[in-house]
Amino acid sequence: MVQKKLWGGRFREKTDDLLDRFNSSIRFDKRLYAQDIQGSIAHCRMLAKERVLSDREASRIIDALEKMKREIESGELSIDEGSEDIHTFVERALVEKVGETGEKLHTGRSRNDQVSLDMRLYVREAGERIKSLIKEMQRALIRTAEKNFGVIIPGYTHLQRAQPVLLAHHLLAYYEMLKRDRQRFSDNLKRASILPLGSAALAGSSFKLDRKMAAKELGFAGISENSMDAVSDRDFVLEFLFASSVLMMHLSRLSEEVILWSTREFNFVTLPDAFCTGSSIMPQKKNPDLLELVRGKTGRVYGHLMALLTVMKGLPLAYNKDMQEDKEALFDTVDTVEECIAMLTRLLKEIVFNAHQMKKAVNEGHLVATDLADYLVRKGATFRNAHELVGKMVLFAADRNIELSELSIEQMKGFSNLIEDDVKKWLDPVQSVKRRSLYGGTGHSAVKRKLKKAIRELES
Numbered sequence: 323m324v325q326k327k328l329w330g331g332r333f334r335e336k337t338d339d340l341l342d343r344f345n346s347s348i349r350f351d352k353r354l355y356a357q358d359i360q361g362s363i364a365h366c367r368m369l370a371k372e373r374v375l376s377d378r379e380a381s382r383i384i385d386a387l388e389k390m391k392r393e394i395e396s397g398e399l400s401i402d403e404g405s406e407d408i409h410t411f412v413e414r415a416l417v418e419k420v421g422e423t424g425e426k427l428h429t430g431r432s433r434n435d436q437v438s439l440d441m442r443l444y445v446r447e448a449g450e451r452i453k454s455l456i457k458e459m460q461r462a463l464i465r466t467a468e469k470n471f472g473v474i475i476p477g478y479t480h481l482q483r484a485q486p487v488l489l490a491h492h493l494l495a496y497y498e499m500l501k502r503d504r505q506r507f508s509d510n511l512k513r514a515s516i517l518p519l520g521s522a523a524l525a526g527s528s529f530k531l532d533r534k535m536a537a538k539e540l541g542f543a544g545i546s547e548n549s550m551d552a553v554s555d556r557d558f559v560l561e562f563l564f565a566s567s568v569l570m571m572h573l574s575r576l577s578e579e580v581i582l583w584s585t586r587e588f589n590f591v592t593l594p595d596a597f598c599t600g601s602s603i604m605p606q607k608k609n610p611d612l613l614e615l616v617r618g619k620t621g622r623v624y625g626h627l628m629a630l631l632t633v634m635k636g637l638p639l640a641y642n643k644d645m646q647e648d649k650e651a652l653f654d655t656v657d658t659v660e661e662c663i664a665m666l667t668r669l670l671k672e673i674v675f676n677a678h679q680m681k682k683a684v685n686e687g688h689l690v691a692t693d694l695a696d697y698l699v700r701k702g703a704t705f706r707n708a709h710e711l712v713g714k715m716v717l718f719a720a721d722r723n724i725e726l727s728e729l730s731i732e733q734m735k736g737f738s739n740l741i742e743d744d745v746k747k748w749l750d751p752v753q754s755v756k757r758r759s760l761y762g763g764t765g766h767s768a769v770k771r772k773l774k775k776a777i778r779e780l781e782s
């Protein structure tokens with residue numbers, strides 16, 4: 323049943339049934355009920371301070387709103403979809419509880435500043451939740467890195483084996499990406515926590531509302547400076563979608579790597595049965611669906627970002643109904659991100675690395691060629707010349723189907739008289755890694771330092 327409108331006064335005819343449905347947002351914005359109630363309480367306090375509401379009226383309204391929230395949460399009160407949107411529903415339910423007094427709440431307020439506030443509150447809460455999920459995933463990465471500390475894997479460029487690195491270093495690369503993700507959400511929160519209330523429809527309220535008091539009550543960093551901007555700004559949603567897109571991109575890259583690593587071709591990891599699925603026809607199959615879904619869902623988050631950017635790009639000031647389209651984009655993004663990051667974290671905790679297979683891969687493909695060039699430089703060659711020489715040695719070894727490290731000292735000496743017996747230890751992948759202990763490198767001591775630092779970073 324479609325209920326009475328908040329704006330019926332100037333209309334002679336009844337709204338078209340299909341338009342009612344087309345226009346209404348309650349199906350999805352009902353998820354803003356808690357924020358709408360919280361924002362309404364703050365608005366009510368401003369009205370009371372300004373004496374638009376008596377203290378008695380204000381406390382009746384606030385009690386009823388708080389009760390409404392409890393009832394919605396317990397299921398006693400269900401959000402009926404006959405209301406146009408959540409703001410309409412909350413107002414109607416309030417009037418049902420306190421009668422005419424409830425009709426005073428919307429004084430000096432519009433759904434335009436109201437919805438902007440609700441969305442800001444929602445973004446803030448979702449951002450905080452995602453930040454702690456990211457932290458948990460970072461912890462899982464650190465633990466996995468610690469557990470597999472000495473394991474060496476081929477580092478790749480162009481997906482071709484390049485140089486030996488610590489698996490821990492590889493995993494900590496994702497730790498850094500996630501650190502930036504967390505920073506991006508924090509940054510987003512700074513701009514989201516600006517109070518739009520008082521802006522009313524667009525011009526600002528004619529009641530002298532104590533906006534700073536409301537901002538303080540809601541834990542906002544400040545109040546908006548321009549009422550027209552405040553009601554038509556969705557930058558904070560876009561920034562949230564962007565931060566989410568970059569985060570998903572990182573999750574997707576990790577998923578892609580683990581998918582590759584779990585193939586027979588790589589065989590670097592064994593995925594736990596609990597996180598894989600099978601095939602309806604091929605009995606032997608064990609598929610990494612979880613990871614593929616994370617990779618796939620990245621696309622839909624990007625889609626939401628593009629959709630909202632496009633929605634906003636042609637809008638004249640101030641509020642336009644187009645902006646209602648921000649909700650499903652935001653909500654689906656929040657659900658997707660939360661689910662993906664939680665799933666990946668669970669998987670990370672259970673993943674088993676095949677150190678033996680990784681070691682084998684490190685020893686095939688001349689991964690220490692750069693070390694050999696560095697060795698020659700230390701003996702006096704220019705890097706260009708050393709590069710050329712080692713290239714020739716790689717070719718020589720490859721032609722004989724052996725590894726660079728399998729060449730005899732005599733064979734090597736044949737390429738350059740700079741090469742001496744001490745060359746052998748420059749061909750050992752473990753030494754290759756150890757040597758790279760400068761800040762940020764893959765060397766054991768550098769990575770150990772970073773692990774310690776990462777733990778401190780997570781505590782702060």
Ligand code: ARG
Nearest residue numbers: 347407433434437641645646
């Ligand atoms: N459901 C609307 C939205 O999400 C609320 C604001 C409606 N404002 C208006 N003037 N019609 O944007």
